Amino acid sequence: MEQVNPTRMELIRKNAQIKMAEQGRDLLRQKMDVLIREFFLVMESFSRSRDELEAVAKDAQRSLLLAEAVEDPITLKSASFATRKSLMLEVRGRNIMGVPVPVIEKKRVSKNVLERGYGIVGTSGRLDEAAEKFEVELDMLIDLAEKETAMRRIGAEIQMNRRRVNALEQLMIPELKSQARFIKISIEEREREDLFRLKKVKKILERKKINSESYD
Template identity: 40%
Template sequence: MPQQGSLRATRMELMQFKTRLKTATRGHKLLKDKQDGLIRSFLDLVKKNRELREEVEVELVKALKNFLMARAVMSPDIIEESLIYPARSIDIKVTTRNIMSVNVPKITLKEKEKSKGLSYGLATTSAELDDAIKVMGDVLPKLLELAEIEKTCQLLADEIEKTRRRVNALEYVMIPQLEENIRFINMKLEENERANTARLMKVKEIIAK
């Protein structure tokens, strides 16, 4: 932004500054609307994240308790042998979706083949181990959704901060400076107009004499 001492007090310069002010004002409104939309989306996701995290923590605590109970009644070798083969085969696909011009992750879980139940026999295992494995299988989709939401919240928070800085730069720096330059040029043009009027009146007086 040029300093006032270097401004040219011309009508062309005035028109250019008015055009820039109009553009900056429109850009400020668009960015402010974007910021408000980002904040609304962010707050909705934060609420959902908190609720889902509470659900996941309850399920994980339940699974951990069952594993501890299983370890108390089963030997480590039997537990390792029971868990060495996976009961399910899944694909995890990560794509993106757009929220207010921000690309955020979309995680999709797909089971390769229908689960056939547990991957081990029930003769040497405890019911607690069965329950723990079932809980962990059930909680996996929620864990992936939680990871998706938390990453989305992080990306939205970063974008909110960048947008806020741009809004503030326009609102508190660029727009006030443009308005000040317009006032300065208007003042100079008015001064020039008064000076020209005074000169014309002086010329008329000289001619009249």
């Protein structure tokens, strides 16, 4: 146990520390409850989006295979190079109980036929269909990345809060209470000793008084 000064002022200070530590623990528990609820909401949305993405990815792959079957390989390759463009994303944040999570602002990847960059003449509708489905897949990938990052950050905050709660519950609060008990016991023991000494002194004084009166 940490060396403590067994005084009433120290006991008051320890009791105040216990109260503060318990309030901190309760606040952390409340924060953790909110974060856990938010985590499961995001996780459910993430699971749904992932299942949808798998279906869209398979559909897009089938469309690409069909396009490869009907398109001239050179035309297909040229079209793929023509559609290569940078994707501008703007990431801002929102706050969930002190945890910053990303919100990706973007223009939709999906484009119309004229915006894709390859010529309409000489290409079939299969190519347009494949391009459209891969654009939808990319949109969904960006959305999924946002949700996964949020899950990771909220999950990390939950773990950190759980460690803090455990440290308060299992280490700090029991140690403070142990110190407070030690101080209280020490004060009570000292008061009993003082009372015993006072009684002893009182008896001695009374005896002296009796002896003094008998001499008179």
